[in-house]
Amino acid sequence: xxxxxxGRSDSLQQRVIIxxxxxxxxxxxAGVTATLAKYDANILDISQTIMQDFFTMIMIVDIAGCxxxxxxxxxxxxxxxxEIGVDINAQHEDIFKFMHRI
Amino acid sequence: xxxxxxxxxxxxxxxxxxxxxxxxxxxxxxxxxxxxxxxDIATTAQKIYDKITRxxxxxVRIGEDISREYGIPIINKRISVTPISVVGESCxxxxxIILARALDQAAKExxxxxxxxxxxxxxxxxxxxxxxxxxxxxxxxxxxxxxxxSVNVATTKAGINMDAVYRMGKIIKDTAGLTKEHxxxxxxxxxxxxxxxxxxxxxxxAFHGFGEPELVINVGVSGPGVVLNAVKSNxxxxxxxxxxxxxHTAFKITRMGELAGREAARRLNVQFGIVDLSLxxxxxxxxxxxxxxxxxxxxxxxxxxxxxxxxxLNDAVKKGGAMASSYVGGLSGAFIPVSEDxxxxxxxxxxxxxxxxxxxxxxxxxxxxxxxxxxxxxxxETIAAIIADEAAIxxxxxxxxxxxxxxxxxxxxxxRVELGGLxxxxxxxxxxxFSAEKFIRRGGRIPAPICALTN
Numbered sequence: 001x002x003x004x005x006x007g008r009s010d011s012l013q014q015r016v017i018i019x020x021x022x023x024x025x026x027x028x029x030a031g032v033t034a035t036l037a038k039y040d041a042n043i044l045d046i047s048q049t050i051m052q053d054f055f056t057m058i059m060i061v062d063i064a065g066c067x068x069x070x071x072x073x074x075x076x077x078x079x080x081x082x083e084i085g086v087d088i089n090a091q092h093e094d095i096f097k098f099m100h101r102i
Numbered sequence: 103x104x105x106x107x108x109x110x111x112x113x114x115x116x117x118x119x120x121x122x123x124x125x126x127x128x129x130x131x132x133x134x135x136x137x138x139x140x141x142d143i144a145t146t147a148q149k150i151y152d153k154i155t156r157x158x159x160x161x162v163r164i165g166e167d168i169s170r171e172y173g174i175p176i177i178n179k180r181i182s183v184t185p186i187s188v189v190g191e192s193c194x195x196x197x198x199i200i201l202a203r204a205l206d207q208a209a210k211e212x213x214x215x216x217x218x219x220x221x222x223x224x225x226x227x228x229x230x231x232x233x234x235x236x237x238x239x240x241x242x243x244x245x246x247x248x249x250x251x252s253v254n255v256a257t258t259k260a261g262i263n264m265d266a267v268y269r270m271g272k273i274i275k276d277t278a279g280l281t282k283e284h285x286x287x288x289x290x291x292x293x294x295x296x297x298x299x300x301x302x303x304x305x306x307x308a309f310h311g312f313g314e315p316e317l318v319i320n321v322g323v324s325g326p327g328v329v330l331n332a333v334k335s336n337x338x339x340x341x342x343x344x345x346x347x348x349x350h351t352a353f354k355i356t357r358m359g360e361l362a363g364r365e366a367a368r369r370l371n372v373q374f375g376i377v378d379l380s381l382x383x384x385x386x387x388x389x390x391x392x393x394x395x396x397x398x399x400x401x402x403x404x405x406x407x408x409x410x411x412x413x414x415l416n417d418a419v420k421k422g423g424a425m426a427s428s429y430v431g432g433l434s435g436a437f438i439p440v441s442e443d444x445x446x447x448x449x450x451x452x453x454x455x456x457x458x459x460x461x462x463x464x465x466x467x468x469x470x471x472x473x474x475x476x477x478x479x480x481x482x483e484t485i486a487a488i489i490a491d492e493a494a495i496x497x498x499x500x501x502x503x504x505x506x507x508x509x510x511x512x513x514x515x516x517x518r519v520e521l522g523g524l525x526x527x528x529x530x531x532x533x534x535x536f537s538a539e540k541f542i543r544r545g546g547r548i549p550a551p552i553c554a555l556t557n
Contacts, residue, residue: 017107017112019113019116047109058112071170071171074170089173091172092171092172094172094361095115095358095361097107098357098361099358100107100108100111100115100354
């Protein structure tokens with residue numbers, strides 16, 4: 001897997017990390033990206049891999065132009081995940097930046 | 103500067119939260135009640151209730167918002183207030199139970215599970231308000247659900263107020279008696295301190311100190327499970343490398359606290375106070391400080407080598423945590439509560455962990471003899487002597503020590519008492535059968551030690 005190189009911290013962006021974990025099957029990426037597109041969440045980067053037999057996808061998404069709040073989007077994604085059989089979590093990017101970078 | 107996050111780092115964070123019980127243990131809002139005094143106690147109670155419910159109205163909702171948006175559990179939202187001995191001092195009545203009820207109702211109204219500050223600082227003696235407060239503790243803890251009480255009986259600068267120590271021995275017995283149908287549960291909400299910190303976010307010892315601002319947000323992190331897995335993954339490294347691994351882990355844990363605290367303070371428009379670096383165990387499997395010590399190579403916690411292992415752990419957590427936060431405070435050290443830590447309970451029940459060894463362990467970590475159940479026939483004088491020993495350790499070593507002890511009514515050594523929830527299950531431990539009564543009955547104050555003369 002590569003690294004997520006994000007440009008300068010743009011205060012106009014509101015970045016969220018979306019992780020998708022589950023058994024691999026057809027249509028996972030399509031299902032998640034279609035949902036994000038529907039609500040105008042802009043995907044900045046995607047990485048995917050298989051870890052311990054689980055399909056793992058990490059996306060960096062800008063929700064500054066999103067029609068929904070983060071909490072609303074979380075609920076929509078959870079429901080979508082249940083529908084296609086994967087676990088989807090959306091978290092504010094800062095939790096990762098804070099833990100791993102000073 | 104470009105920010106680069108590795109996918110491995112993202113997955114590490116998620117794994118810590120999902121599998122290793124990483125959480126923010128508490129966001130505690132400190133509220134000054136210094137402007138609530140009145141000579142009529144009912145008016146004081148009303149002012150206390152009104153101020154807390156007004157100032158902390160959004161605390162729980164904002165805590166839950168942060169928890170959801172960042173995807174990190176925030177287990178408790180709590181409130182600490184100015185010591186009630188001071189707030190109630192102007193009242194003509196000494197029925198502080200009225201004030202305790204006001205705190206309890208305010209806590210219930212805003213949805214916090216504990217409110218700390220039914221407290222007094224009496225290391226050198228008692229004012230009228232202190233007297234009233236101490237006289238009200240047992241009954242107040244029996245009739246309220248969420249109120250926590252703490253009394254500071256000693257400091258390095260003042261020495262040990264042995265009259266207060268003796269009174270606390272009796273108050274603990276009374277509290278156990280009044281809550282006997284729940285195994286003496288009231289005692290789990292009562293802490294006796296030496297060198298109490300004034301910005302501690304953890305219960306039951308939290309209160310809002312005299313040097314604190316009007317309102318403040320303090321945060322307590324947790325994460326024994328994360329440290330445990332880091333130690334387990336490195337079974338054969340030497341002590342220097344082990345300390346480094348723990349430091350790195352503590353850094354990451356503490357950063358979560360720093361983030362949550364700053365965000366909560368910003369959203370509540372309240373000053374950010376401190377992050378408390380304490381490793382706080384829970385009864386959950388894998389969330390145990392004892393397990394970390396055993397993973398370091400001890401067969402059972404409490405055996406020889408335990409104090410050294412704990413010293414290394416505690417120091418490495420502080421070093422890693424201190425780098426991660428701009429303001430560190432509170433208790434900041436590993437907690438070793440018996441009832442709240444599955445590994446400690448196992449140690450007691452298998453005979454490896456005794457009260458004496460726990461006392462030694464408190465010399466090298468925070469906080470003290472915490473959540474210890476002892477037989478119901480333990481006398482007030484023996485409990486006072488246990489408190490005096492802990493206070494002496496704190497006083498001489500210029501550190502915080504505390505005693506939270508439960509003389510379980512009718513309880514015998516070998517039995518267990520269920521305290522419920524985060525308070526866990528306490529195995530009843532034996533105390534020494536030899537009396538300290540004559541010593542305790544001397545009264546007066548143990549003078550401040552020579553190491554207090556630092557000026």
